[in-house]
Amino acid sequence: MTATPPGVLGPAARDAALAALAGTAEPGAGDLDVLVVGGGVVGAGVALDAVTRGLTTALVEQRDLASGTSSRSSKLVHGGPRYLEMLDVALVREALEERGLLLTRLAPHLVRPVPFLYPLTRTWERPYVGAGLALYDTMAALGRYDMGVPRHRHLFRRQVARIAPDLRTEDLTGAIRYHDAQVDDARLVTTIARTAARHGAHVATRTKVTGFLREGERVVGVRARDLETGTDLEVRARVVVNAAGVWTDEIQEMVGGRGALHVKASKGIHLVVPRDRIRSEAGFITRTEKSVLFVIPWGRHWIIGTTDTAWDLDKAHPAASKADIDYVLAHVNTLLREPLDHADVEGVYAGLRPLLSGESEPTSKISREHTVVAPVPGLVMIAGGKLTTYRVMAKDAVDAAAPSLSDAGGVRGSITDRVPLLGADGFETRSNQRVMLARRSGLHVARIDHLLGRYGALVDDLLALVAARPELAAPVPGAEDYLAAEAVYAVTHEGARHLDDVLARRTRISVETFDRGTAAARPVAELMAAQLGWSAARTDEEVDHYLRRVEAERQSQQKPTDQEADEARVQVRDLV
Template identity: 45%
Template sequence: MGIRPFDRSASLQAMRDEEFDLVVVGGGITGAGVLLDAAARGMKVALVEAGDFAEGTSSKSSKLVHGGLRYLQQGEINLVYQALRERRRLLRNAPHLVEIIPFLIPMFGKGGVLPAKISRLLGAAMWGYDLTGGWRIGKLHKRLDRDETLSYMPTLPAERLVSSYLYYDATADDARLVLSVLRTAALSHGAVAANRTPAVGLTKDDQGRINGVTVRPHGAGTDEQFTIRTRAVVNAAGVWSDDIRAQDEGVNPESIRPAKGIHITVPWDKVRNQVAVVIPVPGDRRSVFVVPHGGLTYIGTTDTDYSGPLDDPQCTPEDIDYLLTAINGSVEGELTTADVTGSWAGLRPLVASGGDGRTADLSRMHRVRRSEAGLVTITGGKLTTYREMAADTVDEVVEHVHSNDVGFAGWPGSSTAKMPLIGTAGYDTVLDALDVFPEVPAHTADHLASRYGGEARALMAMIQQDPALADTLVDGLPYVAAEAVFAARHEMAGSVSDVLSRRTRARIFARDDSLAAARRTAELMAPELGWDPSRIDAEVDRYAAEVQRERASGELPETHLASLGVGPAARGASPVSSEA
């Protein structure tokens, strides 16, 4: 299909004028994966997203690319195997976004003595993880004694600590991964995508087969409703997938059981974890992750039933207290809400099992289903396995929807297993370009390379032309002004929140400092998007309302990184090292 610009206006015009082989509803990681898989097979494909790309679940995960040790305990060996295989592929296909890091599981016992049964069970689980696929990255787990364990996290309570296990998994910026998949589909395979374009209806032919998606784009001059003509539709709307199914079936099937998961961010100095750590939750059968990120550490996640508005899940005081109780039970010292610099709440689109058990016990396996009218719906799954989920979904479209078309000649199979994402090319030589861009500080180039890969050169060129674009965007965080301009120009960012919440992750790490940067961010975006002063004011006010609602929902005080001792020295990579 060639290439197309990743541009909203051009994409909407194409959706009005052209007929597509497939339309994808939902712009999270699953929908993005379907878009790329189908486009890479040669299909003409379009994607519509009601809000911003990754605005739902896909920007609010634990940011882990992992197999999931606990799924072994639940007997989901196949899920763990699939996830670890996909982890290896992501490390190869997006090395600038996915990073191997060590994970520590401290073991506690009364009086420093660990029950033998627990020791044997955990040791068996670690070997099971390695044998299921952990070995694929060339690193096996190891047992550490108490002193070795404390060298990785000296705040652990030494009097209860017995030993630990160290194993390896990976992390990734989930929202940036979504953008990379979408832009790869557009810039390399000719797909089109548009955010802020909700699907409001489905059309059908005389035989009752779906042949169109009616959309109503938001934004100046684009509020008219129109129908995208298509041969097939994939519903990848996540927790909203039942709403799309209702447009087809006439009733809400109530097949999704949303589960809320929240995370909080605190200063790294309060925890001092050199690696990611898995800690138990007192009085519960769960554990949470404690992951270092520069001068900060984030902690999560919870796993609870959710019945509130799907568009705006919030962290409650009870949610935050749950995580603070968990971390305070595993470190010396005490963290309070005054230490919480950021927080986020997301909804997992779990497939309902018909029972009333805990959401934590529901399967994370994905499910592909097809309606009589041909709507293909993909639900469940994990961030790590998005590519395989997408391949399965497009296979369903090819085998059971397109195959009914007169003269259908077939499509090739999935080719994404070894497909590098945008930014992979040239990633390993970005820092060599510093001689060409002398205005770019070395630490800024390193930061940009870790987020944009080979595309970092484009941002470095912007800074070379205007050195002010190397200025810090948000105090205490490594993001620079050029990223706001690049987001508006090349990544379809259309609001201050798009930039501060998803194109960068300033809001989840430093909520109130990101608010202080809102006006500067709007002013950087304005020339790219044609905003006048009144629109700039409106954007700042809208973002302020979002931040204030977030703070009020969690009953959190205002916090700033500088007052908590987190400053410019925290720029760049986290303390974690894959060589641990």
């Protein structure tokens, strides 16, 4: 049998990872150095940090990569201007350095600059906001890495009207244009996990931790279950790092409530609308009474959000209520000449921010800084933080694990600031060759650009797949922005196991089409079936589950309260 190439997360790689994990419980097999629990951006980052320090590493995730918070963010890589107002200067400086690092070195194929307008309605706002954004740019410019984006510019009302014809300018004194960056968050997580696997980490999704192995007070591993086969296994590790985000409290309960972290879940919802509904060359940012409202360019769409409300209901599938949607629409419409309504909304998604909490303050006031604790020997827990600073969080978690690993001759320092993610090396060359690649493949240059923006230099993999199977050059029916080859590649290289994985995370079909991906469900399922060996009955089950999921989400979005929305959404649980 041919070995799976490093960095490929196909079915064979998952089987090999589970076999390696099970093997740690055998006499004389040797423990893992680090076992990471949680396949979001922080968990994937911890796995990459640990394995590139020379530590034997594995990651387990009970659902899919990025299936929680890390696929439902605002998709921004930013310092967060509002955190300057909260005086979180250190957090903003750190995040801006990470933004520059991702833009220019680690993931230039995935992270790209995005322009924003900050509308000004009062005369005093210009010096106040301008000073804040000047400080924002200065911190970025003085950081250890390249800034990666242009500096801010002051605009008068007439300039704003040219850039954003659909923005209401009558009441504006002008605007300030500044840049941050954006990323497809789920794609970033998948790429980090693949990079960790490329360097030797074992990655096993659909693998749930059910308890901890103990020797006295010390944690020496976990009990886990392969949710696809029902097989139980014991995995021994010298250190377990919990990166479960909003599930942190549940993991703490498995060690008898021993922990110093309390994570409060804050729900943020986002709307996706077609790009032609708002004529503008830049996004917008404005403050609301509860949070910040972003209108973010997203390919042929806009992402509009967010809310910031406490959530204590189902964590796997937080639901957006009609009240949430109305709130976002009402606030964005204060900016627009032509108001948006529910008929303009292509997609809706809701995510939970894992905020550290020890007090009764509202979630919108809680800092996004992270904390690492070691409540018992052999266990490290990390929580809080934000997408942009995942690499720093990962470094801190592995640093906290290092004392438990020092008897092996010491743990080397983190090098992830010098480890480009898969697809980064060669990206600039392939971008320069876009016309040549289009001619060779028979694809339009716009298709090549789309693939470059999602896979970077790994575009070669996709083009090889199309060359071997020309029928995969066809667009996905009902979701023409994506090629059939991308659905196949999601299974063979990116760890997709279920239809949801492809439609909601490896692609964004579930929120970028008015039918929420229902027309694409059957064609994509049939492409997946050929790779995963699904029977006709299993394929039907996957399609039926997805259609019921979409209907449950639509029903939840008609409910007036969180409680009613949650009750509607949880009617359809995950397939295992």
